[in-house]
Each structure stands twice: as C-alpha cells, then as structure tokens.
Amino acid sequence: MPDGTAAMLVCAAQLGALLTGWLAVQLGRTDEYGRPAYAPLGLLCVLVFGPPLLLVLGALHTFVMTTPVALAADAAARRGAGPLWLWQCVCVAASGALYAAAIAAAGAPYLSTWAWISASGALPLLGVAWFRRAQQRRGRPYSRGAVWFRVLSAGFLLTGTVVVACCVALATGLVGAYEAPRPAEGAMRGVWTSEDGRAEVRLRGGGGAEFSGVPYEGWDREGRCDGTGTWRYVPRDGAVRGTVDFDVAGEDCRLGAWTVGGTAERPELYALFGDPDAGDVRILVKQASP
Template sequence: MTSRTGAGAGGRMSVAEKGGRPRAVGRDGTVALVVCASQLGALLVGFDVFQLGRTDEYGRPGGSSLGLLFTMILGPPLLLVLGMAHTALMTMPADLLGGAVARRAPGGPGQWQAAFALVLAAVYAIPVAAAGAPYVPAVAWIGGSAVLPLLGVALLHRIERRRGRAPGAGAVCLASLCAGVLLVLVSVLACAIALATGLVGHYTPPRLGETRMYGVWRSGDGLTEIRLAEGGRAELTGVPYESDFQEVFCDGGSSWTYRPADGPAGGTVELAPVDCPAMSWTVGGTEERPELYVLFGDPDVGDVRVLTRG
C-alpha cells in the first residue's frame, strides 16, 4: 500500500509530517501579500481622508479630492507591487525561518517568527537610518509591518490544522480580500471619528494680547517688515498686497488695530496705511513663536507670507 500521509487530493501536499506546519508556501505568500497590500492601502486611504478633513495652521486644506482620486486609481497596482516585495523580503523569510527553528527548538512558531521579523527589521533599517531617519523608530515601523501578514498566515495554518486540509486558492484570495476591505473601512472610519472629535488635526492659534504685538515683525528673507508701536502707530517696509491680481508692495506709515481671536480663528492685525489700501494680517504660530501671516491667491493652494517677531 502507498502511504498518503500529508497528501491531499491529486497528491498535493497540504500539511507537513511534523508539527502540523503547512507545506503550501504559495498560499502563505498569497495571504501575506494581500494582507500587506491591504494594510498599506488602509494607511494610504486613511491619510488621504485625514488630509481632506483638516486644514493647516494657515487655513489651507491639507489634501484634495483629486489626490484621493489618484490614490484610488493608481494605488491598487502600486500596493500590489509593494505587497509582493514585502512578502518576499520580510513576511515569508520570517515565516519559513521561524517555522523551521520551532520544529527543532523550544518555543512556538509565532515567537520565532516575531524574533526573525525583528532581526530582519534591524537589518533593513540600516539603509533607512543612513538616509537620515531615526534608527529605532525605523526598526519599529518595519518590524510592525510584518505583524498583520504573519497573523494572517498563522490564521491560515490554524484553519488547515482544524480542517485537516488546505482551503482552496479561491477561498484564500476571497477571504484575504474581504479582510483587506474591512481593514480599509476601519481605517477610514477611525480617521473620520478622530477628525470629527478633534482628537487629531485640530490647530488652536495663540491667544495674544495687544501688548504682545508690539515690536518688529519681519519675513525670513528680511525684505518685509512691520513695526507695531504703542498708540496704534506702525511703519511698513516692503509689505505685499494684491492689486488687480498683481502683487505690489507698500512702504510708509500706517495705523494699526489688534482684533482678538474669535473662537477657533486667530486674532488679526488691521493695517490702514496712508498710501496703500487697508490690509489684514492673521495671528498664527504658537504661544512661544507667534506669527503674522497673509494668504495670497487661491485659498486651497495660495501663497502664504509669514512674519515672525524679532
């Protein structure tokens, strides 16, 4: 008689003779690839949703619907390539090495897989750190990227042991895709809730009194300067403003008035130059480093001019 231990229909190996470890590496790779691509997709879509729902400290939106459209169109093929690379370089080496060592040494496969994933992350983080990123956070991010794919592979192994045979390739792909879609939806929902509750993406401008506005406010290049003095007197040098869709500059004396912040908006400095149109600069920055800024052009992608106090 011919032994059929570990052989499925058609002679296809599904479970190894020792430790119940799956021999169908192709299914492991499929699960790892789809889960990795899904987690990257969840991060990418969540980031787009976060950017669409917030504004920067100058009131401009952080993202655009066009960027989200490009993500939806170009994202899937890019994520597939990244998932394949991650599977080949990270998940499958950790899975195979961890399983091999677990059959010969104390400890479960999951522990050894986590150990090898950490070792690989430490190696791959070296060129990342050489490019300027902090080494320890790079190790943490790279190692953490293998957690969900390895959990997906472990779940596949558990299903195989429980059923005594490997699930079909179609079932593996469908289940992995459904889990990926669920992961993306959870990411979008979490980002939306965080934005709606103000947990993230909420900027509060500094609350400054009029006396803290006294002094010289100057641009980084030194070409624009506003001197605010007591008694509502001001002196302007190279202060830009828009006239007939063109940028012109104002020099000379002016009066000024400070308008305190109202709700989430920053306070404003209202200028009334003698030889130029009235203009308004908004208070921004932080309590420690306040700024005056004005936005020119399209509010979505406009050019921001910033002055800091000397």
C-alpha cells in the same frame, strides 16, 4: 495555496488601511494657514495609482520581510524548543531591528522605525497562519480567487474600521489640530519681517505702523506697500485666534487683515493670496520688540 500570495495581499491590505486613514485625517483638517492639507490632483493620483502600488509594496514586503521571517521561524521551531508563534515573534523583531538600523543610519529615529517595521510583519504572518489552519480543517487548499476574495473582504473591513477610528479621533480632538497662539496686544508690538527680508512692518505703541515692501493683492497683480499707517489687533475665538488690521496712510494699497499664526515661540502674521483653498501664503515673522 502559496503562502506568498496571502502574505502579499494581507500586507497590501494593511498598507491600504493606513493610507486611507491618513487621507481621512487630511480631509478632516486644514493646515496652519487655513488651507486644506491636500491637493485635489494629489488625491486623484492616490486613487488611481494607489491600488497597483500597494500590490507592488506588498510583494516587496513579502520578499524582504515575511518570507525570510517565516523560513527562519520554521527552521528554528523544528530544531529548538518553543512554539512556532514564539519564534516568529523573535524573528520578526530581529528583522525589524536590522532594517531599522539601516534606515536609522540615514537619520531616522531608531526605536520608532524598529517598532513600525516589526509591526508591519505581524499581520501578514497571522494571515498566512490563518490560511494554513483553515486549509488543514477543510482538507484541501484554497484557490487563488478564494484567497483574493477573503483577504480583500477583510481588508475592506479593516479599512472601514480605521476610517471610523480616525473620524472619531478628529471629532474628539485626539488627533491634534493646529491651534494658533493668542498673544496679548502688547506682544504684537515690534518688527515683523518676511523670511526673504524684502518686507518689513514695525508695529508701535499707540497704533502707529511703518511699512516697507509689504505685499498686498491687487486686482490684477501683487503689489507692495511702503509708508506709514495704523494697526489694530483683534483677538478672536476659534481656530483663528486673532487678526491685525492694517491701514496705510495716503497709499492706494489695501493690506487689510493679516492673521496671527505660527507658535507662541515664533509668532507669525500671514495673508492668503489667490484661491482661499489653495492660494499662496505671505508670512511675516516677529523679530524683535521695540
């Protein structure tokens, strides 16, 4: 049984489990503007192209990580003291440090990159060691079909475990969902502008407001409101912590309610235009207090 086949399949299985866990988290929550954190077309591409890509990545990982580590550990164990598993740990950590240094040069954090790369080499080495011991016990090598069957079965079990763990983390709040700020009404007063500077709202004390180029969604097009009017802050409980209801005086444009978002340090007001699940978002950012 070629060790490379087992290493490639085990690596592909662990990457598949990680990818499935990531998808489970994305499917279970929305982004900070209330939209699903995934696109249906992107999900379809992952399902179609994911399996062959995982095999390619598994083969690449075996070539650049598992095989060099295994050869170096075998040579070190034959010439030096200590068990093979200890030399494998040393070699996989050293290889991870080298690859992490190259990636960190591009701007990635070194320690976390080193930890992820080193961890990615552990399971393939364990899989190869398991097949070696199993072959010694049975007295004959495994066929490629048997290797595929055993690794894929273990991969499905690992994937199921990861999905359950991610669902539990979502249900218990261990995987942090976005939580909008809940400012006091007085903190809403001030100037709110779009990032491109085309839209501006001035919220004054007593409920007065001034509008300049503020977008609104019409029946067949997107329009913009100018003039004066009123605003009313409505705090809420739950994922949406508050909204601001706008009313423009004497204008045929309905701004409606804009939702409070952003962070406590950078509060935003936003509105979704188009499809609620995948629409465009219009954002106003708090700039200054009156």
